[in-house]
Amino acid sequence: MSKTKFILGLFDDPDDMMHGIEKLQKNSIPIYDVYSPMPVHGIEAKLGVKESRLGYAAFCFGCLGASVIFSIVYYTLVHDWPMDIGGKPNFPIPVFVPFTFEWTILFTAFGMTLTFFAATHLFPGRAPRVMDLRATDDRFIIAIDAKGNVPHEDINNLLKEAGAVEIKHNDRKYVSYE
Amino acid sequence: MASHSESIIREPLITGKDITYAKITNDVLFPVENKPNKAWWIGFTVAALGAMLWVVSISVTFWYGLGEWGLNKTVGWAWDITGFVWWVGIGHAGTLISAVLLLFRQNWRNSINRSAEAMTIFAVICAATYIVAHMGRPWLAYFTLPLPNQYVLWVNWNSALMMDVFAISTYFSVSLLFWYTGLLPDIATIRDRAVPGLRRRIYSILSFGWTGSVKTWQRFETVSLILAGISTPLVLSVHTIVSFDFATSLMPGWHTTIFPPYFVAGAIFSGFAMVQTLLLVTRKVLGLENYITMFHIESMNKIITLTGSIVGVAYITEFFIAWYSGVEYEQYAFLNRMFGPYWWAYWSMMSCNVISPQLFWFKKLRTNIAFSWVLSIVVNIGMWFERFVIIVTSLHRDYIPSSWVMFYPSWVDVGVFIGSIGVFFTLFLLFIRFLPSVAMAEVKLLLKTSSEQAKKKLIDSGKLDKEQVQDYVKELGKYDSVDLADYQTQK
Numbered sequence: 001m002s003k004t005k006f007i008l009g010l011f012d013d014p015d016d017m018m019h020g021i022e023k024l025q026k027n028s029i030p031i032y033d034v035y036s037p038m039p040v041h042g043i044e045a046k047l048g049v050k051e052s053r054l055g056y057a058a059f060c061f062g063c064l065g066a067s068v069i070f071s072i073v074y075y076t077l078v079h080d081w082p083m084d085i086g087g088k089p090n091f092p093i094p095v096f097v098p099f100t101f102e103w104t105i106l107f108t109a110f111g112m113t114l115t116f117f118a119a120t121h122l123f124p125g126r127a128p129r130v131m132d133l134r135a136t137d138d139r140f141i142i143a144i145d146a147k148g149n150v151p152h153e154d155i156n157n158l159l160k161e162a163g164a165v166e167i168k169h170n171d172r173k174y175v176s177y178e
Numbered sequence: 179m180a181s182h183s184e185s186i187i188r189e190p191l192i193t194g195k196d197i198t199y200a201k202i203t204n205d206v207l208f209p210v211e212n213k214p215n216k217a218w219w220i221g222f223t224v225a226a227l228g229a230m231l232w233v234v235s236i237s238v239t240f241w242y243g244l245g246e247w248g249l250n251k252t253v254g255w256a257w258d259i260t261g262f263v264w265w266v267g268i269g270h271a272g273t274l275i276s277a278v279l280l281l282f283r284q285n286w287r288n289s290i291n292r293s294a295e296a297m298t299i300f301a302v303i304c305a306a307t308y309i310v311a312h313m314g315r316p317w318l319a320y321f322t323l324p325l326p327n328q329y330v331l332w333v334n335w336n337s338a339l340m341m342d343v344f345a346i347s348t349y350f351s352v353s354l355l356f357w358y359t360g361l362l363p364d365i366a367t368i369r370d371r372a373v374p375g376l377r378r379r380i381y382s383i384l385s386f387g388w389t390g391s392v393k394t395w396q397r398f399e400t401v402s403l404i405l406a407g408i409s410t411p412l413v414l415s416v417h418t419i420v421s422f423d424f425a426t427s428l429m430p431g432w433h434t435t436i437f438p439p440y441f442v443a444g445a446i447f448s449g450f451a452m453v454q455t456l457l458l459v460t461r462k463v464l465g466l467e468n469y470i471t472m473f474h475i476e477s478m479n480k481i482i483t484l485t486g487s488i489v490g491v492a493y494i495t496e497f498f499i500a501w502y503s504g505v506e507y508e509q510y511a512f513l514n515r516m517f518g519p520y521w522w523a524y525w526s527m528m529s530c531n532v533i534s535p536q537l538f539w540f541k542k543l544r545t546n547i548a549f550s551w552v553l554s555i556v557v558n559i560g561m562w563f564e565r566f567v568i569i570v571t572s573l574h575r576d577y578i579p580s581s582w583v584m585f586y587p588s589w590v591d592v593g594v595f596i597g598s599i600g601v602f603f604t605l606f607l608l609f610i611r612f613l614p615s616v617a618m619a620e621v622k623l624l625l626k627t628s629s630e631q632a633k634k635k636l637i638d639s640g641k642l643d644k645e646q647v648q649d650y651v652k653e654l655g656k657y658d659s660v661d662l663a664d665y666q667t668q669k
Contacts, residue, residue: 126387
C-alpha cells in the first residue's frame with residue numbers, strides 16, 4: 001500500500017467522471033489531473049483551470065506578421081527600387097493588401113500553434129507521460145496523488161460510489177515507454 | 179457537456195446499436211491496425227501506376243522543356259493552369275468543412291473533416307506541382323521570393339502571380355498545421371494501442387507525447403477555434419487571388435469583377451463533389467457507414483446544389499454584363515464560347531455544372547448513393563471544363579484573326595493531368611492506411627447526444643411528442659445503416 005504513487009479512477013462515462021470529481025472535491029481530496037479521450041466541456045471550471053491566453057498570443061503574432069511583410073514590401077517596392085509602371089503611384093495600397101493579409105494569417109497560425117506546443121510540452125519524440133493506456137481510447141481517468149491522501153480505502157470508495165469501473169493503484173507514475 | 183440531450187427533430191449523426199467509445203476506436207482504427215484488404219491494394223496499384231505516369235510526364239517536361247506541351251504562340255496557357263485551378267478549387271472543401279462548419283457549429287462535420295482536410299492537402303500538393311511545372315525551369319523557383327539577387331531587382335509585387343505565391347504557400351502550410359494538430363490525439367490513440375516495437379515508436383514520435391490531460395484539451399480547443407477563425411477568410415482569399423490571375427488582365431472574358439466570388443463558389447462546388455467521390459467509396463470499403471451517414475451525404479449534396487446554383491447565376495451574369503458593357507470584344511469572347519469551335523466544351527460545362535446539380539432537388543436522387551457518386555464525378559468533369567473554357571476559349575482567338583488557332587494537348591499534357599490524379603489518389607490511399615480517416619475524438623463527442631442509440635433511448639422513455647417521433651422515424655427511412663424494424667415493434 002505504501003508503494004502506491006498514484007490512484008487512478010477509471011470511468012467509462014464522462015458524466016460519471018464529472019460526478020467523481022465533485023465527490024472528491026467535496027471531501028477535499030486534491031485531484032492531480034484528468035485524462036480523457038475527448039475534450040470534456042465544463043471540466044475546466046470545475047477544476048479551476050484558467051482560461052487559455054493563447055488568443056492574446058495569436059493576436060500578437062498576427063500583428064507581427066502584418067508588420068514584417070508590410071515592411072518587406074514597403075522597402076522593396078517603395079523605398080529601394082520604386083518602379084514607374086504605367087505612371088501608377090509606386091506606393092499602391094491595394095497591392096499591399098493580399099500580402100499583408102496572407103502573412104498575418106501565416107504568423108498567427110504558426111505562432112499560436114507553436115506557442116501551444118511549447119506551453120503544453122508537445123514536440124516530436126517527447127516520451128508520452130501516460131498514466132493509463134486506455135485514456136486515449138475509452139476511459140476517462142481521474143488521477144490522485146497517493147502521497148498525503150490517506151486513507152486510500154476512502155478514496156477507493158468515493159470513486160466506486162461515483163461509478164468508476166476500475167480503480168488502479170500504480171507504483172509508477174507513468175506507463176513505461178522504453 | 180454530455181448530460182443534455184438533443185432534440186428529436188434533429189437526425190442522428192451516428193447510427194447503429196451498442197456503439198461505445200471503444201467501438202468507435204475499433205471501427206475507425208480497423209484499417210490502420212490491420213493488413214489492407216484487396217480493394218485497397220487494387221486502388222493503390224492503379225493510383226501508383228497513375229503516379230508513375232506523372233513522374234514520366236513531368237520528367238519529360240523538365241528534360242526537354244515546355245515545348246513538349248501542346249502550347250502554341252496564341253494559346254500560351256492551357257492544361258497546366260486549368261489543372262492548377264481545378265486542384266486548388268477541389269482543396270477548398272476540406273477547409274470549408276473543417277473551418278467554416280466549425281464556426282457554424284455544424285456537428286456533422288466531425289466525422290468527415292479529417293479526410294476532407296487530408297484531401298485538401300493532397301489537392302494543394304497537386305496544384306503546387308503545376309505551378310512548379312509550368313515554370314519550365316523549376317530550379318529557378320526561388321525567383322518568386324523577394325531575395326537579394328545579382329540583378330539588384332526585387333520581385334514584382336504588383337503581379338497577381340506574386341500574390342498567388344503567397345496565398346498558396348500560406349494556404350498549404352496553414353492547412354497542414356490545422357490538420358496535423360487535429361491528428362495528434364488520434365495518433366496518440368494508435369500509439370497507446372500498439373504493441374511495443376518500431377510501429378509504436380514511430381507513432382509515439384508523431385504523437386508529440388500527447389496525453390489528453392485537461393489543460394492540453396482546453397488549449398487544443400482554443401487553438402482549433404482560432405485556426406478555424408483565421409482559415410475561413412484565408413480560404414476565401416486563396417481562390418479570390420487565384421481569380422486575380424485572370425481578372426487583373428485585360429483579356430476579354432477574363433477582365434471581370436465577378437471572378438472572385440464566382441471562383442470561390444465554384445471551388446466549394448468542385449471540392450464537395452470530390453469529397454463525395456472519395457467518401458462514398460471510403461465509407462463502404464472501410465465499413466464506416468455508421469459514422470458517415472446518409473445525413474452527411476444529403477447535407478453535402480445540398481451544398482453542391484447551392485454552390486452549383488451560385489455558379490450558374492455567375493455564368494449568366496457574365497453573359498449579361500458582356501452584352502450590357504457594349505464592348506464588342508467582350509461580347510465576341512462570350513459568343514465564341516457558346517457557338518465557336520469550342521462549343522462542346524462550353525456546353526459540357528453548362529450541363530455538368532448548372533443543370534445536373536439541380537437534380538438534387540429531388541430527395542430520391544440526393545439520398546441515392548450510386549447516383550450521388552456518379553453526379554459528383556460529373557460535377558468534377560464540369561468544373562474542369564469550366565477552367566478550360568475560361569482559359570483556352572478566351573486565348574485561342576486574340577485580337578489578330580491571322581493568329582487564331584486551336585489548342586491540341588500533347589501526350590505530355592494528358593500525362594501530367596492523369597498523373598496528378600494518380601498522385602492524389604496514391605496519397606489519399608496511403609493516408610487511410612496509416613492514419614485514422616475519421617477524427618475519433620470529435621466523433622466520440624457526439625455519441626451521447628447525437629447518436630441514434632441516444633435518441634432511441636429518449637423515444638423509449640416515452641416522454642417525447644408523438645408527432646415529432648413519427649417525423650424522426652420517417653427521416654430514418656433514408657439511412658442505409660438503420661434497421662427500421664427496431665422502430666416498428668415498439669410503439
